[in-house]
Amino acid sequence: MKNNIKSVVVLTVICVVVSLLLALTNSVTAPIIAANRAASENASLIVVLPGAAGFEELEKPGDCPESVQKIYRDTGGSGYVATVSVTSQYSKSDMCFTVGVHADGTISDILITSYGETKDFGTETYPKTYVGKDSALTGVELYSGATYSSAAFKNGVSDVFTSLISLGLIGEGVKTDEQKAAELLDTVLPGAASDTGKGSLTEIECSLPGATAYKATNGTGYAVILDIDGSLYVCAVDAFGSVKVLDTDGSDVTEGSGLADTLKDEFGVLADAASENDISRLSRYVPEGAVITPLHPEGLFSTVTGAYLIESEGDTLYGFVAHPVGYNSGTMTVWYVLDGSGAIVTFRVSEFILNADYYDDYVLDKDAYVGNIEGKTADTLTDGDTVISGATITSNALGRASRDVFAAFDAVSGNGGAE
Numbered sequence: 551m552k553n554n555i556k557s558v559v560v561l562t563v564i565c566v567v568v569s570l571l572l573a574l575t576n577s578v579t580a581p582i583i584a585a586n587r588a589a590s591e592n593a594s595l596i597v598v599l600p601g602a603a604g605f606e607e608l609e610k611p612g613d614c615p616e617s618v619q620k621i622y623r624d625t626g627g628s629g630y631v632a633t634v635s636v637t638s639q640y641s642k643s644d645m646c647f648t649v650g651v652h653a654d655g656t657i658s659d660i661l662i663t664s665y666g667e668t669k670d671f672g673t674e675t676y677p678k679t680y681v682g683k684d685s686a687l688t689g690v691e692l693y694s695g696a697t698y699s700s701a702a703f704k705n706g707v708s709d710v711f712t713s714l715i716s717l718g719l720i721g722e723g724v725k726t727d728e729q730k731a732a733e734l735l736d737t738v739l740p741g742a743a744s745d746t747g748k749g750s751l752t753e754i755e756c757s758l759p760g761a762t763a764y765k766a767t768n769g770t771g772y773a774v775i776l777d778i779d780g781s782l783y784v785c786a787v788d789a790f791g792s793v794k795v796l797d798t799d800g801s802d803v804t805e806g807s808g809l810a811d812t813l814k815d816e817f818g819v820l821a822d823a824a825s826e827n828d829i830s831r832l833s834r835y836v837p838e839g840a841v842i843t844p845l846h847p848e849g850l851f852s853t854v855t856g857a858y859l860i861e862s863e864g865d866t867l868y869g870f871v872a873h874p875v876g877y878n879s880g881t882m883t884v885w886y887v888l889d890g891s892g893a894i895v896t897f898r899v900s901e902f903i904l905n906a907d908y909y910d911d912y913v914l915d916k917d918a919y920v921g922n923i924e925g926k927t928a929d930t931l932t933d934g935d936t937v938i939s940g941a942t943i944t945s946n947a948l949g950r951a952s953r954d955v956f957a958a959f960d961a962v963s964g965n966g967g968a969e
Contacts, residue, residue, distance in 0.1 A: 592605070594633070594648040594661050594663055595622060595631045595648065595650075597648070597650075597659065597661050598631055598648050598649060598650030598658060598659040598660060598661050599624055599628060599629050599630075599631050599650035599651075599658050599659070600658075600659075601626075601628060602624035602625075602626055602628055602629070602631075603624060603625045603626030603628075604624070604625040604626070605622040605623070605624060605625065605631065606622065606623055606625055607620055607621070607622050608621045608622065608623055608630075608717065610713065611713055611716040611717050613716055614712075614713045614716070615709035615712055615713065617634050617635060617636045617705070617706045617709045618632055618633075618634055618706075618709050618710060618713045619632075619633040619634060619635050620632065620633045621713060621714070621717070623719075627653060628652065628653060629650060629651050629652040629653045629658060630650075630651045630653075630714055630719055630720075631648060631649065631650050631651070632648070632649050632651075632710040632713065632714070633646070633647075633648050633649075634646065634647050634648070634649060634706040634707075634709065634710060635706075636702045636703065636705065636706040637702065643666030644664060644666070645662070645664060645665050645666070645699065645702060645703065645706075646662070646663045646664035646665075647660055647661060647662040647663055647664075647677070647703070647706065648660070648661045648663060649706075649707060649710045651710065651711075651714060651720065653720070654720075655684045655685065655711075655714075655720035655721055655722075655723065656682050656683060656684050657680050657681050657682060657683050657684075657707075658681070659677075659681060660677035660678075660680055660681070660707070661677070662677060665699075671693040671695070671696030671699045671700045671703070672693055672696075676693050676700060676703070677703075679691075680707060683723075684711075684723030685708070685711035685712075685715065685720075685722050685723040686722075686723030686724060686725040686726075686729065687704070687707070687708065687723075688723070688725065688726065688729050689729075690704065692704065692746070692748060697744065697746055697748060697879070698745065698746055698943075701746035701747070701748065702746075711723075727782050727798045728782070730782075730798040730799070730800075731775050731782045731783075731784050731798055732775075734784040734796055734798070734800060735749055735751070735764070735773055735775060735784055736748055736749040737749075738773055738784050738785070738786040738794060738796060738851075739751075739766055739770060739771050739772070739773045739786040739788070739851060740851055740852065741766065741768070741770035741771065741788070741789075741850075741851060741852045741853040741854070741855075741873075741874075741954070742766035742767070742768060742770050742771065742773070742875065743875065744875045744879055744943075745875075745942075745943055745946050745947075749764075749766070749773065750766060750767045750768060750875050750879045751764035751765065751766055751767065751773055752764060752765055752767055754772075756774065756816065757816065758774070758776065758812070758813075758816055760776055760777035760778060761774050761775070761776050761777075762774065762775045763817075767875075767879065767881060768853070768855075768873040768874070768875055768881040769789065769820055769824065769855050769873055769881070770788065770789050770820075770851075770852070770853060770854075770855055770873060771786055771787050771788040771789050771820065771851070772786065772787045772813075772817045773785070773786050774786070774787075774813065776809070781797070782797075782798050783795055783796065783797060783798075783803070783807070783809070784796045784797075784798070785809060785813055786851060787813050787814060787817045788849075788850055788851045788852075789819070789820040789821045789824075789850075789854070789855040789856075790819060790820075790821050790846045790847055790848065790850065790857070791814050791818075791819040791821075791846065792848050792849045792850065792851065793809065793810040793813045793814055794849075794851060795807045795809050795810075795813075819846075820855065821844065821846065821855060821856055821857070822844070824855060824856055824871070825844045825856065825858075828856040828858065828869070828871045829842045829844075829858065831871075831885055832858060832860070832869040832871075832885060832887065835869075835885065835887050835895075835896040835898070836860050836862055836867060836869070836887060837862045837863065839862065840860050840861065840862035840867075841860070841861045841862070842858050842859070842860050842869060843858060843859045843860075843861075844856075844857070844858055845857040845858060845859055845868075845962045847958055847961035847962045848961065849961075850954070850957065850958055850961065852872075852954035852957065852958070853872045853873055853874045853875075853950060853951045853954045854870055854871070854872050854951075854954045854955060854957075854958045855871050855872065855873050856869070856870060856871035857869070857870055857958050857961075857962055858870070859962070860887065865889075865890075866890050867887055867888065867889055867890070867895065868887070868888045868889075868890075868959055868962065868963060869885070869886065869887050869888075870885070870886040870887075870888070870955045870958055870959070871883065871884070871885055871886075872884045872886070872951035872954055872955055873951075874947035874948065874950050874951040874954075875947060876943060876944055876947045877903075877941075877943045877944060882899065882900060882901065882944075882947055882948070882951070883899070883900035883901075884897070884898070884899050884900070884948065884951045884952075884955075885897075885898045885899075886952075886955045888955070888959050890963070891927070892927050892928060892956065892959050892960075892963065893925055893926065893927045894923060894924050894925060894926050894927070894931075894952075895924065896924065897920050897923040897924050898920070899920075899948070902914060902916060902919075902938070902941075902944060903938075903941055903944055911940040912938055912939060912940030912941040912944075913938070913939040913940055914938050914939075914941070919938070922935055923935060923936070923952070926952075927956070928953075928956035928959075928960075931952055931953075931956075933949055936948045936949035936952060
């Protein structure tokens with residue numbers, strides 16, 4: 551018994567001594583680590599704004615984007631520096647960088663201080679493409695092959711400009727009509743966009759004068775930049791033939807443009823071309839002998855490329871096909887059957903994980919996942935229902951497709967649309 555008590559006392563003393571030593575070590579090393587971190591940060595400041603006399607930290611504006619960590623002013627008046635931390639879609643690791651901006655509002659330099667992704671996006675060379683640019687970022691492109699990381703980087707740089715402009719320290723850069731049109735091209739056909747907001751488009755031939763045309767790689771429609779007597783317009787034709795026309799300020803000028811019929815005649819209706827294959831696939835999920843009729847909802851501009859009325863023995867169902875953009879701009883195909891109340895009866899996916907070798911840590915019980923989605927409505931489906939652990943991009947794509955399908959159901963249910 552005495553030996554046991556003695557052992558307990560000895561262990562207790564050892565634990566206390568170790569704890570004290572650790573606390574002492576931490577008290578000694580913590581300031582050193584903090585000093586080293588501060589020195590590293592200060593070193594990056596002078597790198598991106600060489601020749602600065604010194605730096606004073608400024609109070610961030612109330613509407614400062616979360617990505618902007620700190621903002622500094624050169625006491626000599628040459629410009630400003632901001633430290634940024636953003637998260638890409640893949641590993642969720644932080645990408646940190648420091649941005650220097652001259653007093654005239656142009657970028658002096660950018661230094662990446664932390665980057666943990668496996669796919670490099672030219673961390674040494676890509677930031678140099680921003681040097682000399684103002685807040686318009688004219689001519690800056692995303693890095694091919696690492697779209698998500700470069701998009702996160704570009705958004706972080708834009709956040710720096712937003713903060714400096716908000717503080718009244720620099721003026722806002724002026725975008726050209728060509729740049730505005732190019733940016734609208736990514737938003738006018740949202741069904742073709744990836745998680746980064748970049749449209750997955752391929753340039754095609756077009757007979758319309760002054761037109762540069764693109765087809766969505768996932769079959770959700772067409773996007774067109776039209777030059778009419780020196781004025782640029784950005785147009786979209788969705789999979790069902792609906793047309794949208796925007797001016798370079800982003801205003802909808804479809805009515806009165808006189809372009810709707812012209813654009814629809816030029817590009818046709820993608821949904822019609824796909825209907826035979828869609829009906830063949832949907833017929834697997836409905837009672838034998840069901841009559842499946844194509845529908846043409848208006849103004850969707852979404853990932854939905856097929857909509858169908860399904861009639862079987864007095865029951866009315868609705869079928870939908872969606873093609874969201876998944877990993878690496880790959881196209882996913884998702885089939886849905888909804889009942890008359892808008893609840894999902896059937897949910898099927900062609901391939902859940904595109905390029906599964908990248909997602910080596912995802913967790914997916916396909917049967918359980920599908921079973922959880924089926925039965926859900928627009929009111930009961932949550933973002934958590936579509937999450938696939940370790941596969942954020944796929945999760946987002948399936949969530950987007952499901953929301954688009956519910957919107958399509960609202961557009962066609964109770965008002966027909968069959969042709």
